[in-house]
Amino acid sequence: MMRLGIGTLLLLLMSPTSIKAAPAWVVRPNICLADKASDICTMTITIEAKSLQSNQKYCLFLGETLIDCWIGARTPSEVNVRLDADKTLMLVDNANQVVLSETLEVKARYKQKTRRRIRQPWSLF
Amino acid sequence: MLFQQANACDDEVLCTDTNEWQLGIALGIGGRSNPLVDGDTIPLVVLPDIAWYGEKAYFDNGELGYQWHDEGVIAFETFATIDRERAFFSFWHPSNFFVPRLGLMVDTPSFLPEDVSINQAPVSIDDIASRDWAFNAGARAHYRQDEGELTLSWQTDISNTHKGNIVTLAYQYNFRISDWRVNIKPSATWKSANIIDYYYGISLRDGLGPGALYSGRAGWQPAISITATRPISEKWQWLLHGSYQRLHSGMTDSPIVDQNKVVTFFSGVGYRF
Numbered sequence: 001m002m003r004l005g006i007g008t009l010l011l012l013l014m015s016p017t018s019i020k021a022a023p024a025w026v027v028r029p030n031i032c033l034a035d036k037a038s039d040i041c042t043m044t045i046t047i048e049a050k051s052l053q054s055n056q057k058y059c060l061f062l063g064e065t066l067i068d069c070w071i072g073a074r075t076p077s078e079v080n081v082r083l084d085a086d087k088t089l090m091l092v093d094n095a096n097q098v099v100l101s102e103t104l105e106v107k108a109r110y111k112q113k114t115r116r117r118i119r120q121p122w123s124l125f
Numbered sequence: 126m127l128f129q130q131a132n133a134c135d136d137e138v139l140c141t142d143t144n145e146w147q148l149g150i151a152l153g154i155g156g157r158s159n160p161l162v163d164g165d166t167i168p169l170v171v172l173p174d175i176a177w178y179g180e181k182a183y184f185d186n187g188e189l190g191y192q193w194h195d196e197g198v199i200a201f202e203t204f205a206t207i208d209r210e211r212a213f214f215s216f217w218h219p220s221n222f223f224v225p226r227l228g229l230m231v232d233t234p235s236f237l238p239e240d241v242s243i244n245q246a247p248v249s250i251d252d253i254a255s256r257d258w259a260f261n262a263g264a265r266a267h268y269r270q271d272e273g274e275l276t277l278s279w280q281t282d283i284s285n286t287h288k289g290n291i292v293t294l295a296y297q298y299n300f301r302i303s304d305w306r307v308n309i310k311p312s313a314t315w316k317s318a319n320i321i322d323y324y325y326g327i328s329l330r331d332g333l334g335p336g337a338l339y340s341g342r343a344g345w346q347p348a349i350s351i352t353a354t355r356p357i358s359e360k361w362q363w364l365l366h367g368s369y370q371r372l373h374s375g376m377t378d379s380p381i382v383d384q385n386k387v388v389t390f391f392s393g394v395g396y397r398f
Contacts, residue, residue, distance in 0.1 A: 113143040114134040119185045
């Protein structure tokens with residue numbers, strides 16, 4: 001009984017330092033509202049990351065575009081993004097591994113209606 | 126699936142956003158043959174593509190119309206447009222830039238064109254009275270099935286110029302070959318005696334004397350056209366077009382007509398704004 005109690009106590013004391021929590025982040029907002037689907041949508045996002053390593057180099061990508069790189073656990077707090085379509089925000093470590101990702105969606109405030117053209121394009125022939 | 130319900134139209138070439146101008150310009154080389162005696166080939170170097178579509182109303186390359194019904198398979202609209210028959214008489218013709226010769230001068234032909242099976246001597250369009258542009262109004266019905274579309278249209282002169290009628294039955298089929306998007310369109314157009322006689326008939330107004338008189342007759346003009354586009358980038362595309370239109374004897378028998386066909390060709394690049 002005493003041995004089990006000491007073991008449990010030791011495990012509890014060790015856990016905060018020896019078991020690493022997985023990195024996580026909260027990106028807000030993750031939906032950009034454009035007037036029309038064809039518009040470029042711009043917004044400022046805030047990033048709150050947890051459990052990043054303090055000695056690791058991280059880079060933030062939006063799709064294939066590099067936004068910023070830094071060393072340490074502190075992410076850029078605000079980032080301005082321009083979206084012409086849904087894109088993935090990715091946190092990449094020094095080994096080029098994607099640590100975290102979040103899809104930023106573009107939604108149209110007003111649905112653009114389309115119609116079929118009655119005449120063929122370039123029909124001045 | 127190219128043809129879906131109008132509200133779900135998502136084809137990048139055939140569909141357009143409503144309430145927005147669609148503007149394009151094509152640059153290239155090409156021409157449209159002119160069947161008239163002394164008629165010059167119409168050069169095709171710069172081609173605009175101008176369209177605007179509202180919920181029902183539309184403007185598309187010179188045609189102003191209102192689509193009363195479109196549920197995807199069946200569509201119906203009424204429209205007004207410029208009658209293009211007049212283009213053969215004026216486009217880049219020297220008489221537009223120089224003082225026209227006086228009437229009663231008929232060119233003496235050095236040969237009789239093989240396409241014209243008449244006894245009358247050819248008459249140059251330099252020597253006849255000018256023809257006016259006409260404005261037509263009409264109606265068109267569409268029947269769409271998969272990548273094919275059948276259209277039947279009728280238009281009549283509302284400008285009181287020739288009081289003629291035009292009926293066109295056309296079928297078009299869209300398909301892809303590699304990156305090329307191809308539209309092939311056989312058609313048959315019937316033109317009434319009034320329109321043929323106004324533009325290609327020879328009457329006393331032309332001042333050529335009784336021996337040159339000619340009355341145009343109605344007839345069918347079959348044609349086939351093929352248009353191919355291939356994207357180069359988001360804004361640019363290759364554009365190829367060729368068409369062949371056979372003219373009926375009621376028109377080609379006219380002394381001012383010396384070819385029984387109209388051939389059009391264009392090769393160039395298009396830019397979409």
